Amino acid sequence: MHNTFLEHVLDDLAQKQLDITKCTYVLPSKRSGTFLKKHISAKLEKNVFSPQVLSIQEFIGNLSDMEQAANIDLLLLLFRVYKQSQIDQPDDFASFINWGQTLLQDFNEIDGYLIPAADILNYLSAIKEINHWSASKEKTELVENYLQLWKNLETIYNNFYEALLEQKRGYQGLIQREAVKEIQSGTNPKVDGNPIIFIGFNALNAAESTIIQHYLEQGNSYIYWDIDFYFLEDPIHDAGLFVRDYQYNWPYYKHGHKIEPQNNFLKRKNIQIVGVPKNISQTKYVGQLLQTIEADSTIDLGKTALVLADETLLNPMLNAVPSTIPEVNITMGMPLNKTVLYSFFTTFLELHLNVSDRGWFYKRVMEFTSNPYTLTLSTEEQGSFAQHLSKGIKEHNILYINALTIEKYPKAKELLSIIFPEKTMTPMDWISNCLELIERLKIIYQEEKNALELEYLYRFYALFNQLGQYLDKVEFMGELKSIKNLFKQLANMESLDFIGQPLTGFQIMGMLESRNLDFETVIITSINEGILPSGKSNNSFIPFDVKRDYGLPTYKEKDAIYVYHFYRLIQRAKNVYITYNTEPDVLEGGEKSRLITQLLTDKNLKQHISHTIATPKISIEPKQLIQIEKDGQFMEDLKAFALSGFSPTSLTNYIRNPIDFYTRNLLKINDLEEVEENIAANTFGTIIHDSLEQLYTPLVNQILTETNIRSLKKQVPEVVQHHFTKNLSGVDVSKGKFLLVYNVILKYLHNFLDDELRHLKRHEIKILALEERYEEFISVPGIDFTIKLKGTLDRVDEFDGTVRIIDYKTGKVEAKNVKITDWETLITDYDKSKAFQLLCYAYLYSKKKHGISDVQAGIISFKNLSKGLFPFSEDKDNRIHSDTLATFENYLFQLIREICNAAVPLTEKLD
Numbered sequence: 001m002h003n004t005f006l007e008h009v010l011d012d013l014a015q016k017q018l019d020i021t022k023c024t025y026v027l028p029s030k031r032s033g034t035f036l037k038k039h040i041s042a043k044l045e046k047n048v049f050s051p052q053v054l055s056i057q058e059f060i061g062n063l064s065d066m067e068q069a070a071n072i073d074l075l076l077l078l079f080r081v082y083k084q085s086q087i088d089q090p091d092d093f094a095s096f097i098n099w100g101q102t103l104l105q106d107f108n109e110i111d112g113y114l115i116p117a118a119d120i121l122n123y124l125s126a127i128k129e130i131n132h133w134s135a136s137k138e139k140t141e142l143v144e145n146y147l148q149l150w151k152n153l154e155t156i157y158n159n160f161y162e163a164l165l166e167q168k169r170g171y172q173g174l175i176q177r178e179a180v181k182e183i184q185s186g187t188n189p190k191v192d193g194n195p196i197i198f199i200g201f202n203a204l205n206a207a208e209s210t211i212i213q214h215y216l217e218q219g220n221s222y223i224y225w226d227i228d229f230y231f232l233e234d235p236i237h238d239a240g241l242f243v244r245d246y247q248y249n250w251p252y253y254k255h256g257h258k259i260e261p262q263n264n265f266l267k268r269k270n271i272q273i274v275g276v277p278k279n280i281s282q283t284k285y286v287g288q289l290l291q292t293i294e295a296d297s298t299i300d301l302g303k304t305a306l307v308l309a310d311e312t313l314l315n316p317m318l319n320a321v322p323s324t325i326p327e328v329n330i331t332m333g334m335p336l337n338k339t340v341l342y343s344f345f346t347t348f349l350e351l352h353l354n355v356s357d358r359g360w361f362y363k364r365v366m367e368f369t370s371n372p373y374t375l376t377l378s379t380e381e382q383g384s385f386a387q388h389l390s391k392g393i394k395e396h397n398i399l400y401i402n403a404l405t406i407e408k409y410p411k412a413k414e415l416l417s418i419i420f421p422e423k424t425m426t427p428m429d430w431i432s433n434c435l436e437l438i439e440r441l442k443i444i445y446q447e448e449k450n451a452l453e454l455e456y457l458y459r460f461y462a463l464f465n466q467l468g469q470y471l472d473k474v475e476f477m478g479e480l481k482s483i484k485n486l487f488k489q490l491a492n493m494e495s496l497d498f499i500g501q502p503l504t505g506f507q508i509m510g511m512l513e514s515r516n517l518d519f520e521t522v523i524i525t526s527i528n529e530g531i532l533p534s535g536k537s538n539n540s541f542i543p544f545d546v547k548r549d550y551g552l553p554t555y556k557e558k559d560a561i562y563v564y565h566f567y568r569l570i571q572r573a574k575n576v577y578i579t580y581n582t583e584p585d586v587l588e589g590g591e592k593s594r595l596i597t598q599l600l601t602d603k604n605l606k607q608h609i610s611h612t613i614a615t616p617k618i619s620i621e622p623k624q625l626i627q628i629e630k631d632g633q634f635m636e637d638l639k640a641f642a643l644s645g646f647s648p649t650s651l652t653n654y655i656r657n658p659i660d661f662y663t664r665n666l667l668k669i670n671d672l673e674e675v676e677e678n679i680a681a682n683t684f685g686t687i688i689h690d691s692l693e694q695l696y697t698p699l700v701n702q703i704l705t706e707t708n709i710r711s712l713k714k715q716v717p718e719v720v721q722h723h724f725t726k727n728l729s730g731v732d733v734s735k736g737k738f739l740l741v742y743n744v745i746l747k748y749l750h751n752f753l754d755d756e757l758r759h760l761k762r763h764e765i766k767i768l769a770l771e772e773r774y775e776e777f778i779s780v781p782g783i784d785f786t787i788k789l790k791g792t793l794d795r796v797d798e799f800d801g802t803v804r805i806i807d808y809k810t811g812k813v814e815a816k817n818v819k820i821t822d823w824e825t826l827i828t829d830y831d832k833s834k835a836f837q838l839l840c841y842a843y844l845y846s847k848k849k850h851g852i853s854d855v856q857a858g859i860i861s862f863k864n865l866s867k868g869l870f871p872f873s874e875d876k877d878n879r880i881h882s883d884t885l886a887t888f889e890n891y892l893f894q895l896i897r898e899i900c901n902a903a904v905p906l907t908e909k910l911d
Contacts, residue, residue: 004518004572005226006032006039008262009199012224014043024052024194026059028201031331032516036199052194056201056208057172063179063211069169071493072486075100076470081160085152097485102539104171107157109540111173112205114180115550117157123546125150176207183214198223200516202568203242203561206551209250216252226516228571229261230604238560239567265571266604272575273596275582275613280316282525282579285614287320289577290506293521294325299575301325303520305507307569310526312338317508317525327505331513333495336463341456342491344373345434349487352425353480359402360420362393368419376444377415377437385412415440427483431468435461459496466490511565521575524566527593528580532566533559566595582613626659626908635902637666645775645790646896648840652833654899658906661899683727685810687745688862689794690723691716692752692808693771696795703766709757716749748810748862755865759799768803769796774844780893783900789892793841805841805857806869809834813861813870820874823887827895834859838872839888842880855880 003011013020020040027033033053040051054062061068069077079096090096110117128150164170170178196215201223204212215221231240232247247259276282286306293299308314314334321328336342351364368374369386378386388409392398398405406416418436421429438461445453467487507519511532529535536555540547547554570576578599580592600611628634641650654661663669695712702708724742759765775790795806817834825832826839838857846852857880858871871878898904 004039005200005224005262005516006036006518009197009224010036010039010043013197013222016222018195021048021051022194024054024196026054026056026196026198028056028515029513030055031513032200035517057175060176060179060208060211063182064175065168065182066175066178067169068175069164069167069171071101071104071171072466072470072490073169074104074164074171075489077163078104078156078160081156081163084159085156087148087152092482094479094482094485097489101489102541105539106541107160108171108173109205109542109552110157111171111177112207113173113550113552114177114206114210115552117161118154120542120546120550121154121157124542125153127543127546173205173207176205176211180207180210183211196221200224200226202226202564203553203557204246205553209246213250213252216257225259225261226568227259227261228265228567229263230265230571231567232259232261238563240564241557241560242564262571265567269570269573269608270575271570271578271599271605271609273578273580273599273609273611275592275611276579277581277583277615279310279313279526279581281614282581283313283316283320285579286317286523286525286577287322289523290325291322294322299521301327301506302504304523305509305514305517305519305521305569306523306525307509307511307514308332308525309511309528309532311335311510313525314508321506321508325506328508329505330508332508332510333497335492336459336494336496337488337491339456339496340372341460344371345460345487347371348419348434348437349430349480349484351419352430353484355424356400359400359405362399362401365401366390366393373437373441377440378412379444381411385409385416425480427480428468428471430480430483431464431471434464438464456496459494463490463494511562514565514569518572519569520573521577522569522573523577523579524569525579526581527566527578527596529591529593532593532595533562535559563595623910625910628659628662628906630902630905634666638900639785641666642785642787642900645788647789648791648837651840651892651895652830652836654895655827655833655836656830657909658899659908662906684741684745685808686727687720687723688748688810689771689808690726691719691745691749692795694719694723695749696767696770700767700770703764704756704760706757706760709753709760713750713753716746716753720745720749748865751865752860752862755868763800764798766798767795768798769793772796774841774848776844776847780896780900782897785900787896787900789840789844791837791841791844793845796845799856803845803852803855804869805838805845805855807834807838807841807857807859808862809859810862812863813859815870818859818870818872820872823891826888827891835872839880839885840892842872843885843888843892846882846885854882 010020013023020043025033025036027036033055036053037050057068075097078100079093082096082100083090107117110120161174164174165178198212198215198221201208201212202225212223216223225243225246227240227243231237232243234240235244243259247253253259274285276285290306293304294301306317308317311332311334314330314332315338318328318330347364347368351360351368354361354364369378369390374386378384389401389405392405392408393401401420403420403422406420409416418433421433423429425433438457442454442457445457467483467490470486471483526532534555542552544554546552578596580596582592596611599605599609630638650661650665653664695715699708720742724738728738756765771792771794773790773792775788777786777788780787793805794808797804797806813834817831818838820826820832820835826836838859842855842857845855856869856871856878858869860869861867872880874884
C-alpha cells in the first residue's frame with residue numbers, strides 16, 4: 001500500500017527537521033491518535049515518553065478550562081432555566097424533552113459558529129411572529145403560548161449560558177466560544193511551547209477554524225489536510241468543498257502558504273460495486289466476500305476494514321462474519337436502544353403506563369412475558385410463570401390481569417411482586433424494580449458465564465443508577481410518562497462500547513471512526529440515498545435560509561462531510577467493495593446513493609470499476625405435497641379415534657385437506673387460541689347457540705304459541721348477558737366494542753324470534769329436541785374395527801307435520817352450499833361440506849328414530865335470516881327420503897374406507 005496519511009505526515013515533519021517526539025498533535029478523534037502513536041513508535045529507535053496526542057475536543061477544552069457536560073445534565077438544566085422564564089404555561093418535562101434536544105443542538109451550532117446569539121434568536125422570534133400572522137387581531141391562547149417561547153428564547157439562552165459558566169461545564173459549542181475568547185484576549189500561552197500539528201481535519205466550524213488559524217499564525221504550527229489533488233482541483237467535487245474554502249479564505253493561505261494535496265485516488269485500484277436485495281442479504285454477501293478475501297493470500301486481513309454506513313446492521317453483520325477469521329476488532333458503539341434488553345425494560349414500563357383500576361392490560365402483559373429476558377427469569381423454580389400466565393390469559397380470555405391472577409403462581413411470589421407491585425409505581429419504584437430484575441438476571445448469566453449478556457446488564461445497571469441520581473435532583477419527575485422520554489433519550493445517547501485491539505486484526509467500524517485511517521482493502525455497506533449521504537433532516541428550529549445567511553451548516557454541508565469520508569476511505573485503498581440495497585424499504589433510505597452514480601460516471605475510473613447486481617439464486621421447485629404413511633401407530637390412533645366417534649366436522653376436515661384431519665382430529669393440535677379483544681367468529685356463534693338453547697329448552701315437546709315467543713323476547717337481554725360472561729370472562733359489555741357485539745347478538749335473536757312469530761301465524765311448529773347428541777355404531781364393509789358416527793343437532797322440530805333438522809350458522813350460507821347434483825362432489829369438494837353435515841344429521845336421526853326418513857334438513861343463517869331455511873335439496877327435491885339416505889350411506893362408507901385404508905397415505909390438498 002502507498003504510505004498511509006499518518007505516515008506521510010510524520011515523514012514530512014522529519015523532512016522539516018522537526019523532532020516528532022517534541023510536537024503536540026491534534027486530531028479529529030482519539031482513535032486516529034492511537035494509530036498515530038503506533039506510527040511514531042515504529043519510527044523510533046529508543047524508548048521515549050509519548051508526545052502529547054489530543055483530540056480537537058480535548059485541545060479546545062484545555063484552552064477554555066471547561067469540562068464537557070453530559071447531554072442529559074444539559075437537558076435538565078435547560079428545562080430548569082426554561083421553567084424560570086416568563087412563560088405563562090410552560091410544558092411539563094415529558095413534552096419539553098421532545099423539543100429540548102433540538103433547541104440544545106441549535107444553541108450548540110450558534111456558539112460553535114460564533115454567531116451573536118441575540119441577533120439570530122431575535123430574528124427567529126420575528127419569523128415565528130410573521131408565520132402566525134392572521135387577519136384576527138386577537139391571538140388564541142395556544143398561539144400566544146407558542147410565541148412566548150420564541151420571545152423568551154434570548155433570555156433562556158443567556159441564563160443557560162451563565163448557569164453553565166458558573167459550573168465550568170458546557171456543551172461543545174459553548175466550550176469552543178469560550179476558548180476563542182481566551183485566545184483573542186491574548187492571555188492564553190502557546191501549549192507547552194511545542195509545535196502544534198493539526199492533522200486530517202475537514203469540516204471545521206467557525207470556532208475551530210479561528211483557533212487553528214490563531215496557532216498557524218504563531219509560526220511554529222502546521223496543518224495537514226488529508227485531501228487528494230483530484231478533489232481539491234475539481235471546483236464542484238463535494239469531497240474537497242471545505243478544504244477549497246479554507247484555501248481561498250484563510251489569511252494563512254493568502255500569505256504564501258500552500259495546501260499540499262496527495263495524489264493517490266487515480267492510482268490503480270479494484271473497485272467492485274454490488275447491489276444486493278435487502279439489508280440482511282448485504283450482511284450475507286459480505287460474509288461470503290470475507291471468506292473469499294481470507295482465502296486470498298495477496299490480501300492482508302490486518303489491513304482490511306468493514307465500514308457500516310448503517311450502524312444498525314452491526315448485530316446481523318457480526319453473525320455473518322466467518323468464524324474462521326481469527327481476530328475481529330469492533331470500533332463502534334451499539335446504541336443501548338437497539339438491544340433486546342432495552343425492549344425488556346420499555347415493555348416493563350409500558351406495562352405500568354397502561355395499568356388501570358381493573359389491572360394490567362393483557363396485551364402489555366403478553367408483550368412482557370414473551371420477552372426473552374422474562375422467559376430467562378421464569379425458571380422452573382419460579383414455576384415457569386411467564387409461560388403459564390401467557391397460556392392462562394389465552395385460555396380464559398383474560399383482558400385485565402389483577403392480584404387474583406398473580407396469586408395463582410405462589411412459587412414466583414417474590415419475583416411477581418417486583419413485576420406486578422400492589423401499589424401504583426412511581427418513577428423511583430420503577431428504577432429500583434428494574435435494578436432488582438438486573439440483579440436476578442446477573443445471577444443467572446454468571447452461572448452460564450455469559451460475558452456479553454453481563455456487559456449489557458452492567459451498562460443498564462449504570463444507566464438506571466444515573467437515572468436515579470437525576471430523580472433525586474429534580475422535582476418535576478413525578479409521573480412514569482416523564483421518565484419514559486428521559487429513559488428513551490438516555491438509551492439513545494449511551495452505547496455499549498466494544499473494546500478490542502484497534503491496531504490488529506480485521507476492523508469493523510462506523511463511518512466517523514474511519515477518520516484519518518487508511519486500509520488496503522475496504523468494504524463499505526448500505527450506500528443508499530438517505531443513509532449515505534443522509535439527505536435532508538429537520539432536527540433544527542432554524543430555517544434553511546436563516547442558516548445560509550448566518551453561515552450555519554445546512555443539510556448540503558452535512559452531506560458534503562460524508563462525501564469526504566467516503567472518498568477519503570477509498571483514495572489510498574487497493575481493493576474497494578461497495579454494497580447497496582437494491583430494494584430499500586420506505587424507512588431505510590432511497591435508491592442507490594448518488595456517490596455510486598458519481599463513481600460509475602467518472603471516466604478516469606472506468607478501467608478500475610465494476611458494477612453488478614447480486615441476484616440471490618432462486619430455484620423454483622414444484623411444491624412437494626406432504627404425504628403421511630399410515631403406519632402401525634397411525635392405525636392404532638385412528639382406531640381409537642373411530643371408537644370415540646367421527647363427527648361431520650372431522651369428516652369435512654378430511655375432505656378439505658387430509659393433513660388438517662391428521663393435525664386437528666388425530667393429533668388434537670388446534671389453532672393457537674388468542675385472547676379475544678374483538679369477539680372471534682366461533683365465540684360469537686357459541687353465544688347465539690347457547691342463548692337459543694336456554695330460551696327454547698322449557699318449550700321442548702310443546703307446540704309453539706305467539707305468547708311463548710313474546711315471553712322469550714323479554715328474556716333475551718338477560719340470557720345473552722349470562723352467556724357473554726360465561727364465554728368471555730373479564731369483558732365489559734356496557735361499553736366499547738363488546739357493547740356493539742352484544743347489541744348485534746340481541747338484534748339477531750330478536751329477528752329470529754320475529755321470524756318465528758311470522759311463521760306461527762300460518763303454520764304449526766312443535767319443538768322436538770334441542771342440542772341433542774346422537775351417536776351410532778356403524779358397520780362399514782371392508783373395515784374390521786368398530787366405527788362410531790356422532791353429531792349434535794341444534795334443533796329438531798315438526799313444521800306442519802314435517803320433521804325438520806335445523807343447523808344454525810352465524811356465517812354466510814348460500815343455497816348452492818346445500819344443493820347436490822353430482823353425488824361425487826359430496827366427498828371431494830369442501831364447498832359441499834354443509835350439505836354433507838345436513839345429510840349426516842339426517843342419517844343419525846333416521847338411525848335413532850328407527851328408520852324415520854322423509855325429513856327436511858336445512859340451515860338457518862343469521863346473516864341472511866330473511867331468506868329463511870336453506871334446505872338440503874337433490875335435483876330440486878327438498879325432502880330427504882330413504883333412498884337419499886341409502887345413497888348418502890354409500891358415499892359415507894366410501895369416505896370412511898379411504899380414511900381407514902392403511903395402503904392409502906394421507907396426501908395434502910392444496911387450496
